[in-house]
Amino acid sequence: MSDIKAPKAVSRFRTTRHLSGTTFAVVAFSAFLGAHAAMAQSSNSLITSYPQEPPSWDYWSVGATAISAATFINVRQPLIEVLGDGSLAPLLAKSWDISDDGLTITFNIRKATFSDGTDLDATDVVYSILKNKESPLASISVPLSVVEDVIAVDQQTVRLQLSSPSQRLMTELGRRAGIIVPNGAFEALNVATEMVGTGPYIFAEYNPGVDVKLVRNDSYWGDAPHFKTVTHRFIADETAAINALLAGDIDVISGVLGEGLERVDVINARDGFDSYIPPPLEISYIFLDTTNETLQNKSVRQAIALGVDREILLIAGQNGMGKTTCQYVVPSNAPWKNDYCPYDYDPAKARALLDAAGVDDLTLYFPYLTVAEFPALKEVLVSQMADIGVTLDAKPLDLGTWFEQVWGEGGQYDFGSITDGVSIEAFKGGQGRAPMIGPVVDTVFDNLVTVSDQIVDRDAYLDTMAEMAKVFADNAWVIPLFAKSAPALARTGLEGIKPYRNIMEFDLRNVREAN
Template sequence: MFIRSAAAILALTTAAAMAQQTDITIGMQLEPPNLDPTGGAAAAIDEVVYANVFEGLTRFGPDGAVLPALASAWQVSEDGTVWTFTLRDGVTFHDGTTMDAEDVVFSLDRARAEDSTNAQKALFAGIESVEATDPGTVTITLSAPNGNLGFNLAWGDAVIVAPESAETNATNPVGTGPFTFTDWVQGDRVELTRNPSYWGPAPALETATFKFISDPNAAFAAMMAGDIDAFPNFPAPETLASFEADPRFSVIVGSTEGETILGMNNATLSDIRLRQAISFAIDRQAIIDGAMFGFGTPIGSHFAPHNPDYVDLTDAAAYDPDRARALVAEIGEVPTLRLMLPPPAYARRGGEIIASQLREVGIETEITNLEWAQWLEQVFKGKDFDLTIVSHTEPADINIYARPDYYFQYDNADFQALMEKIGTTTDGAERSALLKDAQKKISDDFVNAYLFQLAKTGVANANIAGLWENAPTQANDLTGVSWTQ
């Protein structure tokens, strides 16, 4: 009897050891200010909920392709102004209510409403009407052709929400995705659980925890101790060699949509000579090496180098401290500039380097380190700053320069007209030429100082598969993630 019991115990123990793990803990440096992607600008929101909790009519795949999501198919009229979306059958929200065409109408009308708080309201500007043809069909009519509508609807800002839960999604998100919201312990973690009623293939993971660790040293320690299973955007690139040398881990290096800029308040820095002096004072490679330990690609405009329409304009504001000093002398007295830095390491480390480079040409700065919520309130919303450093991780978002009320307050009628023309141009070659003109325009106007394209440097347990290598949008999509043993 004793031998049988021992054997049984051994068999059970062996089976348990071989059972595939179904929970995961994901590390993130920034905690989202809320969990509603339609009501906040922070990338950290989408990093938790995009494709996991909320879904749109379309979605981005890991390679940046626009894929079907809640819409199984769509057709576009010959003149490009009418898009008809066929919705999937049997989709329900996490509270059990049915998702149908009326919810799509509600969501898109809410996003484009005059009083909308959607951070990317411009995505919906060309929509003239949204109509529910029947419960499974939605017709979107545009004021002018827009070949990018499918792309626009793939953003996290365009997810479909229900009227019954829209107002409480910030703290209790209710979507249609493969994971449901379980808990948010503010300052620590967000927990998700697999949705048993999901319309699509069930994810391999049963539970997911997003753990917020702002300090790079603490992030390193948590990974080494096994407290974190994966840190897709690891904040301490200087330690990646340690992980590469350890067979327990895999290091995942890819590209992002993150144009990292020294943002300039064009209202307080209205003299283009000052913006030029700041740009010429900056040694981009020194920032990449010093703040990012070599990870990053220099840029000269707000456009990703991997985009086929990219123009290399880095020479337009090449490092030239003598030219910067001459411009400062020409201006005369330059007041001390307020450099407001959010928490990411690229901002804090990069800010110290930039402050030193500006000092070398006669421009003094006063650094203020802000927590993420403070940065959003003071800089992004309040526009109360002179300089800041931030990475814009939204895909193909040069259109933000056509918004005079955006935080860097660039107001140029020619650029706005150019972006309007791009929005109505369907010819590929003509559109490409216009996008190149747009890149050159903001470079010539020295709207911001363009630093580098943020690399995606991730660390994960070597037994995890399915994490995105690149980041075509700000997301930690867990739908295809699993443990290999």
């Protein structure tokens, strides 16, 4: 498997929406299937699926990855675009200029139209950046903390005035922190269920628990997308989703996250289907409650970290797809990544640390997600912690309940597990990012976060980032497990599927039927 579509012989085989699994196995390359392929290639619609439905479509207050899967870039767009190699490209900003001292960034805003018919101008950008700066999500607000002022110079020019130079800001303006919405959108819309953007598709119809329908935006500023309509289904059962793909009921599974990973290689080997495996984008990790007095003992946290067998967890959660890691580094190929691992698997040492700390019969409340890889990870984590003398009181929660009860200030948990793609800086104390929001503030880590962003020299910046990752790993409030890749599966005959992602988006701009 590569980071892009796995190569194999070209096949004229296509799925059909009317064949059962049994018939499927015995029907060869028939004229009927060829006719079906011709019909599919002339179709103006595409059906995709994703195993999670967001509890809300409000990117500003809800950090669910599922929001981005269907709508990031496709409906709502940021100022700039982050490419696969980390470089930046124009998007809503046609160009920009950064002053020599790094304190002023001037953006030239392209002429574009929102899906509500209003024109994009500088007032929308000013409103959006200032609104994003107030987001309760640290992944959005922290990068914007250096922004002192946002000024509309003229109708299509915006100037950002910074309190200090920032290494992170430009990249984050190509993610959620840079999403641009109409002036007053958060006051005028029910952002939990409504969406207005500048993308190639319009957020046309949301059917909770079922799907969201996207319709081609005829006023889109860029090249028109191939498909007139895209239906994005929520299919939590990945076995059901894969069966739907095989039966021709859907065209693409935009992200395989859980039990379906066991079938990715099998599906890719079949004629008529392809898999796409992007580079790892997220880190799966354990997070511990900073308000728990027992866990404030570093020896206890070290013991928990030493009791984790990452290889087994990678197999259970990802069918081995990805790479184990002891450091929180996003993206996983960042130039400061190294093999440092302070707590490699050693259950005997873990038990000894707990004994020395006088901790016996420790029970930790563990609310876990019932979607994607998390049920499988829960089984392994409960077993591994029991082996070192720690009992996990595991409770299943659906996605919406988990975000409400666990993820954020006052979260109800002792021990948690999540897969996330925010940068390490988002864990800076006091920034509202679970789990580093309690009474424990790591001043060394926090200082490194502050200092690193202001460093102009590239080598000095990389050295500081490496030190930051080391300090974070040593403290063991967050225990990284593995870097996760989320494969996509699609019927053969589609082209233009992007080989990388930024925040789990399935970018529809160039997806089309092969000629």
